[in-house]
Amino acid sequence: MDVARLRESFARVAMHGDELPLFFYSDLFIKHPEVRDLFPVSMATQRGHFVDALVKIVSRADSVDDLTAFLQGLGRDHRKFGAVAEHYDAVGSSLLATIQHFSGPAWTPELAADWRAAYELIASVMTTAAAADEQRQPAWWRGTVVASERRAFDVCVLFVRPEPRMDYLPGQSVAIETPSRAKLWRYYSMANAPRPDGMLEFHIRLIDGGAVSMALTSDAIVDTELRLGPPVGALTLSQPSSGRDLLLVAGSTGLAPLKAILDQVTALPQPPKVHLFFGARTADGLYDLDSLEKMAAQHPWLAVTSAVSADPRFEGETGSLPDVVARHGDWSGHEAYLAGPTEMVQEAVTRLASAGLAKDHIHIEDFGWSEP
Amino acid sequence: MTTVQFDGTWLGGEGRLTPEELQTVTFPVSRLGRRGYEEEPVRAFLRVVHGEFVRLVNERSSLWQEVQRLRRRILAGEVDGNDPQAVLFGEQDAHVHAVRILSTAQVTADRYVADAQAYSSRVTEEARLRRDEIVRQAQQHSDMILEDAHARAREAAVSALNLPASPQTDREQRAAQAELAYLRTYSDVYRSHLRAYTEGILRGIDEWERKEAASFQEAAAAQEAAAVQEAAPGQVNQLPGHVNHRSIGR
Numbered sequence: 009m010d011v012a013r014l015r016e017s018f019a020r021v022a023m024h025g026d027e028l029p030l031f032f033y034s035d036l037f038i039k040h041p042e043v044r045d046l047f048p049v050s051m052a053t054q055r056g057h058f059v060d061a062l063v064k065i066v067s068r069a070d071s072v073d074d075l076t077a078f079l080q081g082l083g084r085d086h087r088k089f090g091a092v093a094e095h096y097d098a099v100g101s102s103l104l105a106t107i108q109h110f111s112g113p114a115w116t117p118e119l120a121a122d123w124r125a126a127y128e129l130i131a132s133v134m135t136t137a138a139a140a141d142e143q144r145q146p147a148w149w150r151g152t153v154v155a156s157e158r159r160a161f162d163v164c165v166l167f168v169r170p171e172p173r174m175d176y177l178p179g180q181s182v183a184i185e186t187p188s189r190a191k192l193w194r195y196y197s198m199a200n201a202p203r204p205d206g207m208l209e210f211h212i213r214l215i216d217g218g219a220v221s222m223a224l225t226s227d228a229i230v231d232t233e234l235r236l237g238p239p240v241g242a243l244t245l246s247q248p249s250s251g252r253d254l255l256l257v258a259g260s261t262g263l264a265p266l267k268a269i270l271d272q273v274t275a276l277p278q279p280p281k282v283h284l285f286f287g288a289r290t291a292d293g294l295y296d297l298d299s300l301e302k303m304a305a306q307h308p309w310l311a312v313t314s315a316v317s318a319d320p321r322f323e324g325e326t327g328s329l330p331d332v333v334a335r336h337g338d339w340s341g342h343e344a345y346l347a348g349p350t351e352m353v354q355e356a357v358t359r360l361a362s363a364g365l366a367k368d369h370i371h372i373e374d375f376g377w378s379e380p
Numbered sequence: 381m382t383t384v385q386f387d388g389t390w391l392g393g394e395g396r397l398t399p400e401e402l403q404t405v406t407f408p409v410s411r412l413g414r415r416g417y418e419e420e421p422v423r424a425f426l427r428v429v430h431g432e433f434v435r436l437v438n439e440r441s442s443l444w445q446e447v448q449r450l451r452r453r454i455l456a457g458e459v460d461g462n463d464p465q466a467v468l469f470g471e472q473d474a475h476v477h478a479v480r481i482l483s484t485a486q487v488t489a490d491r492y493v494a495d496a497q498a499y500s501s502r503v504t505e506e507a508r509l510r511r512d513e514i515v516r517q518a519q520q521h522s523d524m525i526l527e528d529a530h531a532r533a534r535e536a537a538v539s540a541l542n543l544p545a546s547p548q549t550d551r552e553q554r555a556a557q558a559e560l561a562y563l564r565t566y567s568d569v570y571r572s573h574l575r576a577y578t579e580g581i582l583r584g585i586d587e588w589e590r591k592e593a594a595s596f597q598e599a600a601a602a603q604e605a606a607a608v609q610e611a612a613p614g615q616v617n618q619l620p621g622h623v624n625h626r627s628i629g630r
Binding site: 024025026027030031033034035037038049050051052109112113161162214216217218219222321 | 398400437441448451455475476478479480482483486487489490493494497498500501502504505508511519
C-alpha cells in the first residue's frame with residue numbers, strides 16, 4: 009500500500025467538495041436501499057462528517073496509534089446508528105466506486121488495489137472495536153421520559169428511566185435521539201450521579217431552530233421512548249482525587265454535568281470545599297437556583313454564587329460569568345470544572361489560566377471525535 | 381452550523397467559497413455614527429446569491445459528470461459512429477444517471493429541511509425578542525406605578541405633617557398621622573393603577589374574543605358561499621378551498 013499515492017489520489021478527488029459524498033451516498037443507497045433507513049432526512053450534515061472523517065484518516069495515515077484510536081472510536085460510535093458488519097462491505101464498494109468516478113483517467117488497477125487495502129484496514133479496525141464494545145455494553149439504551157419540568161420559558165428538566173440500567177461517571181454525556189426526530193443525535197449531560205433507581209436527569213435548553221431541543225422541550229415528550237447512546241466524555245472528577253478544592257463554573261444548562269459532579273462530591277466521606285458559579289443571561293435563566301441554594305444551606309463546604317449578564321435589575325452579581333468568577337479572588341489552588349456556551353467557557357479558561365491556574369487543573373467538556 | 385465572520389480577507393475551507401458559507405456569513409457592525417448597509421436587504425441579497433450559487437454548482441457538476449461519461453465511452457472505444465444513441469444512452473451509464481437523479485432529489489430534500497429549520501429559527505428568535513420586550517415594558521410600567529405611588533404618598537405625608545397642630549397633639553401622633561396619610565395615598569394610587577391595568581388586560585381579552593368570533597363567522601359564511609358555488613354548475617371560478625383559506629388567514 010503506497011500512502012503517498014493514496015494521498016495524492018485523495019487530494020485530487022477531494023477537489024470536488026460536496027459532490028464526492030453526494031455521489032458516495034447516492035451510489036450506496038441505490039445499491040443497498042435498506043441502508044438509507046440509518047440516516048436522517050437531510051444528509052447535509054452527514055456529508056460534512058463523512059468528508060471530515062476521510063480527511064482525518066488520510067492526514068493521520070502516518071501516525072498509526074493516533075489513527076487507530078480515532079477509528080476505534082468511530083467504530084464504537086457507529087453502533088448506536090445501527091451499523092453492522094455487513095454494512096462495511098457495502099460502504100467499501102461505494103467508496104471505491106466514488107473515488108473511481110472522480111479520478112477519471114487517473115484510476116489504475118494499482119490505485120484500486122491501494123484503496124481496497126486501505127479500506128479493508130480501516131473497516132477491520134472499526135468492526136473489531138465495535139465487536140469488543142458489544143461485549144461490554146448495548147449499542148443504545150431505551151430511555152422512557154418519566155417527567156418533564158418546565159423551569160424557564162426555554163429550559164426543561166427531563167427525568168428519564170434507562171433500560172437496562174446505565175453506569176456512567178458523573179459529568180459524562182449521552183447522545184439522545186427522539187422518535188419525532190429520527191436519526192438526529194444530540195449530546196446531553198446527565199445532571200445527577202448514578203442513583204439506586206437508575207433515573208437520569210437532563211437539562212434541555214430550547215435552541216432557536218434546534219430540531220432536537222424543540223422536540224425535547226415539547227410537552228408531548230413525557231412517556232416517549234428515547235434512545236440513549238453510551239456515556240462519553242472526560243469532564244469527570246480526577247481519580248484519585250487531587251485533594252484540591254473545587255471551582256465549578258456553569259453557564260446556563262452547562263450546569264448539568266457540574267451538578268452531577270456536585271452530586272458525587274456530596275456522597276464523599278470528606279468533601280472538598282466547592283464554590284459553584286451559576287450564570288445566565290437573565291434571572292429566569294437561573295432555572296435550578298432554588299435547589300442549589302437548598303444544597304448550599306445544607307452543606308457547609310458548598311458555596312453557590314449566581315450571576316446574571318444581561319439584566320441590571322438583578323439583585324445579585326451582574327456581569328459576564330468569567331468576570332464574576334475573576335472578581336471572587338484567587339483560584340490558582342483549585343481544580344476547575346467548566347461547562348456552558350463555548351465562548352463563555354473559552355473566555356473563563358483563558359482568564360483562569362492567565363491568573364495562574366495550570367491547564368492540568370482546568371477541565372472542560374471535550375467530545376472530540378464523538379460529535380455526531 | 382458554524383458562523384463565519386467576514387473580515388474582508390477570506391476564505392474558509394481550502395480557499396473556496398461554498399453556498400453554506402454564504403448562508404452563515406456575518407459582517408462586523410459598523411461603528412456608531414458611520415454609515416453602513418441595512419442588514420436585512422444584504423441578507424436578502426445573500427439568499428438570492430445562495431440560490432443562484434447552488435444552481436450553478438449543481439449545473440457545473442452535472443456537466444462535469446457528463447463530460448466524464450462521454451470521455452469514458454470514447455476511451456472505451458464504444459462509440460459507434462453510425463449510432464448516436466449509443467453515446468447518449470449506454471447501458472453502463474444507467475447507474476451514474478440514477479446516482480445523479482438521487483443526488484438531485486437528496487439536495488432538494490436537504491434544502492427543504494434547511495429552509496424549514498431557518499424559518500423555525502427565525503420565528504423562535506422573534507418570539508424570544510418579543511417576550512423580552514414585553515417583560516421589559518411590564519417592568520418599566522410597574523416601576524412607574526411604584527414611583528408614582530411613592531411620590532404622591534410622600535406629598536400626602538408631608539401635608540399631614542404640616543397641619544397646624546393643636547397643643548395636646550404630641551409629635552408621635554403627628555408622625556402616625558403622616559404615616560397613615562402616606563399609606564392611604566400609596567394604596568389608593570396603587571389600587572387605581574392596578575385597576576386601570578387590569579381593565580386594560582380585560583379589554584384586550586374581549587377584543588381577542590370578538591375578533592375570533594368574527595373570523596369564525598366569516599369563515600363559516602365563506603364556506604357556505606363556497607358550497608353554494610360548488611353546487612351551482614358552471615360557476616367554478618373560485619375553488620372552495622381557496623375561499624376558505626383566505627378568510628381564515630385574514
